[in-house]
Amino acid sequence: MKKIVFILFLIIFIIFLFKLNRIEFTELINGNGKEYAKAKVVQIVKDNLIEDGTRVGQQEVVVEVLSGKYKGEKLSAKSNSAYLYGADCKVGMKVMVSIDAYNDIKIVNVSGYYRAMPIYMIIGMFFLSLYVIGGKKGIFSIIGLIFTFLMIFFLFLPLVYRGVSPFLASVLTATIITIVTLYFIGGYSNKTISSIIGTVSGVILSGIFAFLFCKMTDISGYNVSEIDELMFISQSTKIKPGELLFSGILISSLGAVMDVAMSIASAIEEIYRQNNKLSRKELFKSGMNVGKDAMGTMSNTLILAFVGTSINMVVTIYAYNYSYLYIINLLKIGIEIIQGVAGSMAIIYTVPIVSFVSSFLYSRLKK
DSSP, X not given: OHHHHHHHHHHHHHHHHHHHTOOOOOOOSOOTTEEEEEEEEEEEEEOOBOTTSOBOSEEEEEEEEOSSTTTTOEEEEEEEOOSSSOOOOOTTOEEEEEEEEETTEEEEEEEEEOOHHHHHHHHXXXXXXXXXXXXXXXXXXXXXXXXXXXXXXXXXXXXXHTTOOHHXXXXXXXXXXXXXXXXXXXXXXXXXXXXXXXXXXHHHHHHHHHHHHHHHHTOOGGGSTTHHHHHHHHHHSOOOGGGHHHHHHHHHHHHHHHHHHHHHHHHHHHHHXXXXXXXXXXXXXXXXXXXXXXXXXXXXXXXXXXXXXXXXHHHHHHHHTOOHHHHHTOHHHHHHHHHHHHHHHHHHHHHHHHHHHHHHHHHHHHO
């Protein structure tokens, strides 16, 4: 009976995702005649390498297009020497090109290196490591990761694009990811149930704390660095950019909260197996003792993760030697602190929630 219900739910959910992703995208820029393609450099017509070994200006090259409707054609292209765009072209190198076609004229520019294959190899090495070290659990972890990315791209993003509140969309997405991922890890058990309740409660608290902290510091979702482009997009779509900051904090804290929740629930389950005579209060205390250690390490991990993603900003501020009063009042610093603290507080409050739910479930089992 459970399998039939699960299969029916899965079919309904897949149909829902299919319908949800049938989106007519608003054309934000005129892309007529423009195509991106994989290409190979076959000739350097004019190099831009100067005597001191640096490159200035543009390279003029000939590329052979390897994908798209111009596949097989050899076209003249230009490559800028810039940090973000272009490439230092060499004969035989694989690159990405943009082709703008107007009547019989084709303007071709090298937009960057072709990185798809190395990225696939990196992902493959990661999955292989999970399988070799983790065995069966590693396979479930891979399935959980793939499912997580599918939910982000085929549930969260379409919901946001259709005008659903980003915060509500992130709560729904995080809940589904949590249920499926923790079920793969722990199966249907008290451990999984308490982990799911603790994780969902924790990430919701993360979003609530972020909202309260932003109100206290007069920071809103409209203060992010990409707001100009997001506001331009929102004029032609139903996207609500003001809530994206809070949904981002909620999703970014999901992994750490899930880790802490499962660790505590697993510890309480093991303690109960070793001594099923322990009372609810004793099980709760055991969970809290385990959680205190996990709380410190995972909060540190989360804070360092946010600092790591902002290291360019941190180094820039340090190099300019700004005063402390100026730094502590910077908008970007405030946002980073709120992100780190809100996520860490989600971990802190997940500990007693999971400890309480687990001790309650196992004490009922004893009865």
